Amino acid sequence: MTETQKPAEIGLIGLGTMGAMLALNIAEKGFRIAVWNRTPAVTHKFAAAAGDLAGRIVPTETLADLVAAIVPPRRIILMVPAGPAVDESIAHLKPLLGADDLIIDAGNSDFHDTNRRAKAATVGETPHFLGMGVSGGEEGARHGPSIMGGGEAADWSRAAPVLEAIAARYDGAPCATYMGAAGAGHFVKAVHNGIEYADMQMIAEVYGVMRDGLGLSAGEIAGVFERWNEGPLKSYLIEISAAVSRATDPKTGSAMLDVILDRAGQKGTGRWTAIEALQLGAPIPVIEAAVMARNVSSRLDERREGEALFGAAPKRLADGAVSIEQLEQALVGGKVLCYAQGFGLLATASSAFDWSLPMPAIARVWRAGCIIRSAMLNDMAAALERAPTRNLIQDPVFAELIRQAEPGLRTVVGQGALCGHAMPALSSGLSWFDLMRTGRSTANMIQAQRDFFGAHGFERVDDTATGLHGPWGSHGHG
Ligand code: NDP
Numbered sequence: 001m002t003e004t005q006k007p008a009e010i011g012l013i014g015l016g017t018m019g020a021m022l023a024l025n026i027a028e029k030g031f032r033i034a035v036w037n038r039t040p041a042v043t044h045k046f047a048a049a050a051g052d053l054a055g056r057i058v059p060t061e062t063l064a065d066l067v068a069a070i071v072p073p074r075r076i077i078l079m080v081p082a083g084p085a086v087d088e089s090i091a092h093l094k095p096l097l098g099a100d101d102l103i104i105d106a107g108n109s110d111f112h113d114t115n116r117r118a119k120a121a122t123v124g125e126t127p128h129f130l131g132m133g134v135s136g137g138e139e140g141a142r143h144g145p146s147i148m149g150g151g152e153a154a155d156w157s158r159a160a161p162v163l164e165a166i167a168a169r170y171d172g173a174p175c176a177t178y179m180g181a182a183g184a185g186h187f188v189k190a191v192h193n194g195i196e197y198a199d200m201q202m203i204a205e206v207y208g209v210m211r212d213g214l215g216l217s218a219g220e221i222a223g224v225f226e227r228w229n230e231g232p233l234k235s236y237l238i239e240i241s242a243a244v245s246r247a248t249d250p251k252t253g254s255a256m257l258d259v260i261l262d263r264a265g266q267k268g269t270g271r272w273t274a275i276e277a278l279q280l281g282a283p284i285p286v287i288e289a290a291v292m293a294r295n296v297s298s299r300l301d302e303r304r305e306g307e308a309l310f311g312a313a314p315k316r317l318a319d320g321a322v323s324i325e326q327l328e329q330a331l332v333g334g335k336v337l338c339y340a341q342g343f344g345l346l347a348t349a350s351s352a353f354d355w356s357l358p359m360p361a362i363a364r365v366w367r368a369g370c371i372i373r374s375a376m377l378n379d380m381a382a383a384l385e386r387a388p389t390r391n392l393i394q395d396p397v398f399a400e401l402i403r404q405a406e407p408g409l410r411t412v413v414g415q416g417a418l419c420g421h422a423m424p425a426l427s428s429g430l431s432w433f434d435l436m437r438t439g440r441s442t443a444n445m446i447q448a449q450r451d452f453f454g455a456h457g458f459e460r461v462d463d464t465a466t467g468l469h470g471p472w473g474s475h476g477h478g
Contacts (some may be wrong), residue, residue: 007071008034008058009262010162012079014107015046018023019079021141022106022166025455027056029165034058034069063092073100074160082109090117092125101127102155108269111150111183111276118151118182128155130367131182133189135370136168144168146370147176147192148192148362168369170378177365178356187276187349188362191342194273194287196371197266199237201290201425206327207241208411209421212315218255222246226325232332232401233376264297268347273345281349286338287430289424313420321415329408330426336402336428339380340392347389359388370406392438402433 008031012023015037023046026033033056037043040061046058060066067074076099078089086105093103103121105114109217114131120295121129146168149156158179165453169174179185210224212214225242229235247256270291275282296303345360350357363381366372366414383395390399415425435441448470 004451006032008032008069009071011066011070011076013037013063013066013076013093015042016079017138018106022077022079022145024050024136025142025144025166026074026162027053027403028192030056031056031162032056032166033067034060035232036060037065044085052108065290067093067096069165072160073102074098075104077103079106082107086113086117090129091368094447097127099125099127102130102158102364103127104130104159106132108133108189108193108267110188110272111187114183114186114346127152128161129305130155131186132159132163133185133192133367134191135192135372137371138471140168140369142370144175144191144369146365146368146373148185148188148365149178150180150183152181152188153178157443163470168373170364170368173364175367175369176359176363177358179362180350180357184355184357185391187353187355188346188357190269190273191346191349191371192370193269193365194277194284194345195338195342196237196376197270198286198296198342198425198444199235199292199372201293201333202286202331202334202338202429203237203241204293205416205421205423205426206331206412207245207326207417208423209317209322210279210324213317213416213419213421214324215316216386218245218257228328230426230459231328232376233328233335233374235376236371237374245306256387256429261300262297263300264294264470266291266294270294276349277345279343280348282341282345283432284345285428286334286340286341286425289428291346293424298419315421317415317417317419322412326408326411330412333402333409334429335374335376336392336398336405337433338425339376343380343384343392344478345447345454350389357408358382394431395427406433408412 010026010031011034015023015035023033023035035043035046035057039254043059047054047057050057058069060069071465076093078086078090080086082376086109087109089104108130118131121127130149133148134145136145144167147163147197165172165174167174169175179188179360207221210221222242222245225238226244229238247409249256250261251348252259270287272290274291315343346357346362347359349355360381362385363377365369379390379397383392383398386395409426409430413423413430416423450456451470453459455469457469459466460468
């Protein structure tokens with residue numbers, strides 16, 4: 001058998017942005033891969049452009065050809081848009097596959113859909129199913145993404161040799177981890193994306209203070225981000241924030257950032273995270289604020305009408321009101337608080353869905369390849385190793401970091417508020433922190449109100465009895 005006639009070790013459907021890069025990555029790591037795309041011209045173009053890797057790529061014209069090209073038991077990766085395209089692809093594949101074959105959905109599927117598909121895969125003589133979150137964008141897919149898998153452990157083990165070979169590496173360890181049953185991998189990926197929204201929003205907020213509050217140019221802001229990328233904030237997102245601040249628009253010669261419209265897009269994974277957190281009763285205000293801010297950003301006309309009606313906020317800060325060091329502290333503090341919430345959501349979900357999510361391994365899998373990769377995640381992995389379900393703000397290392405960052409965060413949020421800087425993510429992080437360090441909150445007022453109008457009952461500070469009522473008389477229902 002010649003090299004080109006050998007059966008492929010794995011298959012891939014969907015040669016879009018991600019699928020094409022993943023297929024090249026797989027081929028580069030020495031695996032023969034059969035590929036199929038709904039539009040055949042895309043397959044031809046992909047194969048023609050594969051260069052040195054073409055010898056390990058088997059382009060196919062039909063799904064039946066794809067299946068026939070792969071050695072059984074087969075492993076087939078789906079890289080198509082989340083939603084109906086995944087269900088359609090599974091439905092078309094099912095009649096062609098055996099009960100030992102394995103379908104791996106590597107798109108950004110909603111974990112509820114993954115749970116449903118995983119359950120369907122256990123009924124009758126159907127192929128096995130893995131749901132896998134892949135992060136790192138096009139570049140990550142090509143040279144090493146971060147991979148979060150969910151499904152049967154035995155199915156993960158079958159796919160792992162390929163997935164670990166193509167994944168990003170941190171200190172030599174592959175960033176490809178089995179998270180647990182069914183939708184666990186896609187859930188962890190969704191939370192990753194929620195944190196990504198929050199990280200980006202917090203960076204945008206301090207950018208706003210530098211631009212409108214301190215009057216710095218994009219180039220000066222680039223310099224600040226570059227310096228921050230050598231300290232505790234060292235991360236991919238700070239690195240690219242420096243790069244986009246530094247870039248020049250070829251059309252006008254202005255800073256690129258200054259000609260980009262302030263209307264942010266989204267594909268919905270941040271929203272899913274927020275919805276799920278609300279369902280689970282897990283507080284993630286920084287992520288929720290980031291999703292909200294993207295939604296508000298898209299209402300450009302309404303914002304412009306608002307500015308015409310109320311006038312623009314002054315924004316310009318008094319000399320010395322906020323320093324660059326305080327902005328850095330604000331971002332460090334906000335980041336720790338945001339991740340504490342994200343890991344808190346994961347711990348809550350793990351218990352609610354009976355998953356046993358590997359908390360320190362989640363921090364580790366995010367250290368390389370993915371969009372939120374950062375130096376701080378290494379310390380977070382160590383903290384979660386010490387106590388997997390303890391709130392990160394209670395870990396001694398992070399508690400100390402928050403103590404150091406708090407004054408800066410408070411100054412930035414406070415001074416920003418006085419001058420009309422919208423900082424939904426940083427300010428909600430600070431509010432959450434203040435709630436979390438308050439032994440006696442104001443919820444006694446809520447309880448009194450609830451009892452007054454609805455006879456819901458309350459507990460007293462000086463009694464263990466429950467269901468007590470207040471002396472509201474004929475005005476209340478208590
Ligand atoms: P693209 O839009 O670039 O590609 C989509 C691919 O899916 C195309 O090959 C398309 O084929 C195929 N496709 C669409 N509908 C169907 C269908 N009904 N049946 C079969 N094939 C279909 O998407 P991406 O590569 O960007 O994204 C793929 C998945 O990866 C998504 O779930 C996305 O959320 C996720 N993802 C994307 C990231 C990114 O940075 N882009 C990062 C991480 C995850 P055709 O050529 O015929 O249109």
